[in-house]
Amino acid sequence: MPPRVHDADDLHELREEHPLARMMPTLRHLLLDIAEAAGHLVAVCAADGELLWVEGPARMRVAAEDTMNFAEGTLWSEAGAGTNALGTALAVGHPIQVFAAEHFSARVHPWTCSAAPVFDPESGCLLGTVDLTGPYRMAHPHSLALVTAAAGAATGALRQELGRQDERLRDRYLRRLMHLGHRPTGVVSRSGRVVMANPVGWLGTHVPIPGAGGIGFLPGGALIRVEEIGVEGGYLVWAADEEDGSPGHALRLRLLGAPRAWLDGQPLRVSPRHGEVLALLAMEPEGLSAEQLGCGLYGAGHAPTSVRSEVSRLRRLLGTALSTRPYRLRADVTADLLEVRSLALAGRRDEARRLRGPGLLPGSTAPGVVRMRDALDALIDPPADDLQPPCNV
Template sequence: MNATSTAWTASTASAPSTVNLARISTMDSTQAARLLAGVRQAALSGQRSRVLPRPVIEESWERMMLDGVDPDHDFRSRLLSVEELEERRRASPLTEIMPVLRDALVSVADAAHHIMVVCDAEGRVLWREGNSTVLRKADSLGFELGADWGESVVGTNGIGTPLVVRRPVQVFSAEHFVETHHAWTCSGSPISDPRDGRLLGVVDISGPLNTMHPATLALVDSVAKLAEARLREAHVTALDRLRSVAAPVLARLTGRAVAVDTHGWTAAVTGMPPTDRFALPKSLTLGHTWLPSLGTCAVETLPGGWLLRVEEDPQPLAATRVILDVSAPRRWSVTVEGGGAGSWTHELTPRHAELLYLLSTHRRGRSASGLADDMFGDPTRTVTVRAELSRVRRYLGGLLVHRPYRFTEDVDVKVILPEHPANLLPHSTAPAVREARRAAEP
């Protein structure tokens, strides 16, 4: 069985005898593990290696060294109590999709001597099922219910690393930063809430080194996408229910009004063109609020959502400050302050966090082709950039203008950066973000 199909690149700056190793998929698991152990040791000792780790692993190792994670010994965090575990399960939307994950993965994991592990967005193990023998082996690693498998606690792994980089990752043998995990291979894929892009957690398939197959990561990623699709179906059903309640209410109103769910998705409108979604403050309450895309609104409750009635007479309240917070490795937000409108915060998707960061570094503006080059290294991908910025302007309204894209001149923009450059949007593969990480290194 092939140990992994992961591509590896050699250092081009080495001596002419450097091995240009394109793949290790032809090796058995023992050979691959031995090679990776040498790569890891070279990285830890600061030596030049003939073979470099994959970028996602190399960047994770850099974060681990900055965070002071011990590469030689594992660290056991406090387990959640039974009560805490049950409370997290009840509060997590992952509970709704556990039947999907079980049906698709548990029987496969059991037969292949693997286990399926589902964690929340903090890396806490909420569910763990599969082969009983492997479950007992996992206990010896602290891979238990309620354990914290965040990257900053146990190092590079198939749960914590996908949570940081927000994409599927397979971590094979010595790619794990902590040596005690080298006998394992983990394949994890993040799961996001389709309603707001919020990271919900990760589903992972783990097992002993010699049982892992290179196709495991593709399987796990496909199941994660299936689970997100089920959440999306449930959301559509909930919007239909809200629409049936809101329609007769809106029919009796004059002026502009919109019925939205608690995430701002539109169920029905009157007196205005339909918009898919409106950004809402985190703590929306009855009374009056100001939204960049609507102005001042009267807020009333509906079963499963809100009724927003646009007040036509009051003057729109101009925001004067935008605070972009990209200091955390997994969650990012934009806060709008000033002009008497109070303060409200919107959690950002990974792509929107990238775009707003790039715009904050180009206060004089950036064209669509320039942003496409910054994001993808391809200036022709302007359609994607324009579509994403159109979504951003739904919650920032007139604070962003175009031709070129930029924050308005009268807005004060503050960016809260992470303490270490390596933690700047660690999920991002955008060339401009990667260059910003390198440029800020001491």
């Protein structure tokens, strides 16, 4: 039997918040009269397979609930109920009709179901499915065409809503445009979809919306500032200068051994290549040009695009703690590499040796890292002829 996942109170809140709630009048208008005349039920489930609405003749609702637990709040995904039209349409992403014994559960064999998925026109994400369910002896092949048309109508209505929302965002944007100067600007939806931009194309088609502070980065690494605009849930976007980002971050690095990093106390997942970039920049507080950083990572003859792509990926983790022109860590940096180097320069080689562990990024073959590793090792364990004998007084 499909499990029940929510009681009536929780279910009411879920239905109020679900995007398909706004489409229920349309779906009822298209399906309910036909379903009642044919002795069928109209069902709508969420993307996870939970039944949110089951409507139709009372006797059919009672029969469906008694025989197969087909009721609001139960789970009809394939994981919850096996093969069935609602769950299988979710799984395959297209309309499907499941007859009688084609259902996984024997309890559902007396029934035939036709279901079609509904997609969010903005994100393309699956919102749920629309279904007609009735006794298998009363099944009709046109049921599938009917629910497919109803799902298409719901998607079309959502698309019209989206168009009206975009128009309101464009109107608010144009009213603000004169106050933004000549810098590149744009307006995006709640999900980051670009609605309008000036100049056209500078934002691409989608903008990653930053969190607190409103400072973010485009995929190419350009710095942007974002603020909410209007009640529609959209955002105004404009090109920002490096100075707009706050340098007041604390960045802690572990580079002796496998690379690890923490930004403002929060751990970051850094790759070995990220560790190499961080090591090179940590040793150069004034920053490195793209050519210098590329030579440190790849050696002479590197492709500049390789450096830009690596830094772009790292900026998604560090945000304004990593700036360009030159590439530089704009944060209060503490690193085990710097600590060990300071101990060695102060002559405290035993302490430096203990803290060095396996050494600076031991698996790295990046030319700049290899040079730094060799230099650090030489500071900690200098050649014998570099060691001066004690003075005899």
